[in-house]
Amino acid sequence: MESKIVFEKNPFSKRMKSMLRVDFRRMFKSLLLYILIASALLMPVLMTVMMAMMDGSVSVDPQTGAETVMQGPENTWQNLGTLPGGEAMGGGEVFMMCNINMMFMAVAVLICLFISDDFRSGYAKNLFTVRAKKGDYVISKTLCGFVAGAIMLIAYFVGSVLGGAIAGLSFDLHGLNAGNLFMCMLAKIFLMLVFVSIFVLISVAAKQKAWLALCGSLGGGMLLFMTVSMITPLGSTFIHVVLCAAGGALFALGLGAVSKVVLNRSSLV
Amino acid sequence: MNAAEIKNLSKNFGPKQAVCGLNMTVPMGAIYGFIGENGSGKSTTEKMICGLIPTGGGSIKLYGKDYTDETVRAKMGVLIEAPGCFPGLTVWDNMMLQAENLSIPNAKREVIKVLKTVRMEGAAGNKYKNCSLGMKQRVGIAMALLGDPTLLVLDEPLNGLDADGMRIMREVFTDVVKDGKRSIIVSSHLLGELQKVATHYGIIRHGKMIVEMTAEELDASCRTYVALQAADMGRAKRCLGLKYSRVEEDEAGYIRVYDLTTPEDVVTHLYQNGICVTEIKTDKIGLEEYYIDLMKGGR
Numbered sequence: 291m292e293s294k295i296v297f298e299k300n301p302f303s304k305r306m307k308s309m310l311r312v313d314f315r316r317m318f319k320s321l322l323l324y325i326l327i328a329s330a331l332l333m334p335v336l337m338t339v340m341m342a343m344m345d346g347s348v349s350v351d352p353q354t355g356a357e358t359v360m361q362g363p364e365n366t367w368q369n370l371g372t373l374p375g376g377e378a379m380g381g382g383e384v385f386m387m388c389n390i391n392m393m394f395m396a397v398a399v400l401i402c403l404f405i406s407d408d409f410r411s412g413y414a415k416n417l418f419t420v421r422a423k424k425g426d427y428v429i430s431k432t433l434c435g436f437v438a439g440a441i442m443l444i445a446y447f448v449g450s451v452l453g454g455a456i457a458g459l460s461f462d463l464h465g466l467n468a469g470n471l472f473m474c475m476l477a478k479i480f481l482m483l484v485f486v487s488i489f490v491l492i493s494v495a496a497k498q499k500a501w502l503a504l505c506g507s508l509g510g511g512m513l514l515f516m517t518v519s520m521i522t523p524l525g526s527t528f529i530h531v532v533l534c535a536a537g538g539a540l541f542a543l544g545l546g547a548v549s550k551v552v553l554n555r556s557s558l559v
Numbered sequence: 560m561n562a563a564e565i566k567n568l569s570k571n572f573g574p575k576q577a578v579c580g581l582n583m584t585v586p587m588g589a590i591y592g593f594i595g596e597n598g599s600g601k602s603t604t605e606k607m608i609c610g611l612i613p614t615g616g617g618s619i620k621l622y623g624k625d626y627t628d629e630t631v632r633a634k635m636g637v638l639i640e641a642p643g644c645f646p647g648l649t650v651w652d653n654m655m656l657q658a659e660n661l662s663i664p665n666a667k668r669e670v671i672k673v674l675k676t677v678r679m680e681g682a683a684g685n686k687y688k689n690c691s692l693g694m695k696q697r698v699g700i701a702m703a704l705l706g707d708p709t710l711l712v713l714d715e716p717l718n719g720l721d722a723d724g725m726r727i728m729r730e731v732f733t734d735v736v737k738d739g740k741r742s743i744i745v746s747s748h749l750l751g752e753l754q755k756v757a758t759h760y761g762i763i764r765h766g767k768m769i770v771e772m773t774a775e776e777l778d779a780s781c782r783t784y785v786a787l788q789a790a791d792m793g794r795a796k797r798c799l800g801l802k803y804s805r806v807e808e809d810e811a812g813y814i815r816v817y818d819l820t821t822p823e824d825v826v827t828h829l830y831q832n833g834i835c836v837t838e839i840k841t842d843k844i845g846l847e848e849y850y851i852d853l854m855k856g857g858r
Contacts, residue, residue, distance in 0.1 A: 295740055297622070297628075298633075307662075308659050308660060319648075411646065412641050412642065412643030413643040419609040419632065419637040420633050421629070421633070422633075555613060557612040558611045558612065559606055559640070
């Protein structure tokens with residue numbers, strides 16, 4: 291018996307809707323996301339309070355006898371960037387780089403484990419058998435990482451404000467205004483797209499090898515990490531936001547296309 | 560139109576040629592038993608059909624369309640190596656994820672339906688990592704059945720199943736293809752089980768298809784034999800060996816005399832030589848023996 295079978299086309303919007311729903315549901319069910327958000331929230335609180343407590347304490351090198359006076363933060367916004375005439379948190383040797391920009395690296399952990407889990411569990415096999423379009427997967431994962439990164443940045447911002455308040459630090463913006471602060475955060479959020487696109491590319495190339503994805507992502511991220519504070523200063527303006535948004539879109543499109551090629555040309559199991 | 564038509568398919572992994580000019584035809588409504596030794600290229604071929612690894616050459620057409628066509632791929636169900644489930648999620652959650660990936664309307668109803676089909680409705684709330692091997696395999700098959708697929712590709716789906724599980728799977732397979740539109744490609748080393756359901760066979764060796772046949776053709780080409788037990792087995796075997804070209808003793812302790820359909824000649828011959836036959840029957844070799852015979856170069 292032979293009869294006609296109708297194969298229906300699944301439009302892009304429907305495909306993306308279902309894939310985003312699956313990925314977001316998985317991401318928001320993952321304990322790792324909440325651990326990272328909690329860390330993003332608690333870390334600036336603990337760090338600010340601890341460094342404020344250490345302010346003025348003297349440490350002596352037992353060999354040379356040289357004395358070092360510990361300098362704590364003076365202003366809450368040092369957690370986010372450099373104020374005019376000051377320096378950012380983590381500018382010193384202790385807690386080096388421990389400011390909001392760390393979130394750009396922390397999101398790598400989430401993305402690498404999220405994607406490698408797809409391949410390790412065999413979920414990717416089920417997915418790619420029924421979904422021929424690899425681009426959908428890349429878009430969905432990039433958006434998930436972007437949203438997670440944005441949440442982590444906001445959590446760090448909230449944590450910084452809390453930490454500053456608890457430690458009794460100044461909230462003075464030294465000539466900047468709330469608009470600059472908002473633009474700075476917005477620019478960082480858009481810049482997150484650049485990092486996420488890099489991490490997604492490295493993760494889809496490494497597939498089930500989470501360790502390789504992590505090492506590659508952290509290494510790759512480090513190359514750009516130092517530029518974050520320059521591109522998104524505390525005194526950011528609309529231009530910074532536009533530049534970061536354009537850079538994010540460009541990286542997402544370019545590296546997304548490369549990720550798609552990698553998935554199309556390599557073994558998915 | 561065939562469900563799958565593969566021509567000249569090849570795939571190399573470095574210097575190793577995994578699949579080499581493979582041709583394969585899976586008719587619509589067929590349960591295609593895909594058989595071969597370990598490392599013969601079965602899984603590689605199945606992965607290429609599913610688009611999980613790029614082909615090294617040749618063509619794959621599914622329902623007359625290229626295998627990369629998204630509309631055809633959306634109507635495929637797959638179980639390759641192990642079910643693709645997240646260990647920390649429940650069976651239900653895993654099934655719902657796949658249902659959403661397939662954009663199935665009424666996903667809950669569909670998931671309940673397929674879980675009932677594989678008799679797993681009672682274990683839907685269990686975490687996948689806590690399921691037994693057989694249960695995991697059933698979940699994998701249930702997942703492959705989601706979305707009413709027109710082509711199922713199942714790699715060793717019977718592994719780890721108990722007798723009841725295997726019976727259920729046989730029922731599921733025959734049920735899937737009964738309307739003549741859907742087809743199943745199933746590879747298994749459990750040839751006895753496969754023979755109970757397969758309508759077509761393809762035997763692969765060193766990446767090449769060596770035989771493709773229907774179940775009827777297999778049946779016709781399987782040798783008949785007379786199996787017997789005698790009071791003095793050693794003498795009986797020697798005595799039969801002098802008259803018949805192929806006499807062997809099987810694992811169950813029977814002497815088999817091949818290419819005979821009636822036992823009268825054998826009984827008469829042994830009786831004339833003073834050997835008493837205690838049990839005798841006629842039978843045909845199964846798929847397993849046919850396959851072993853083929854691999855040994857007996858055909």
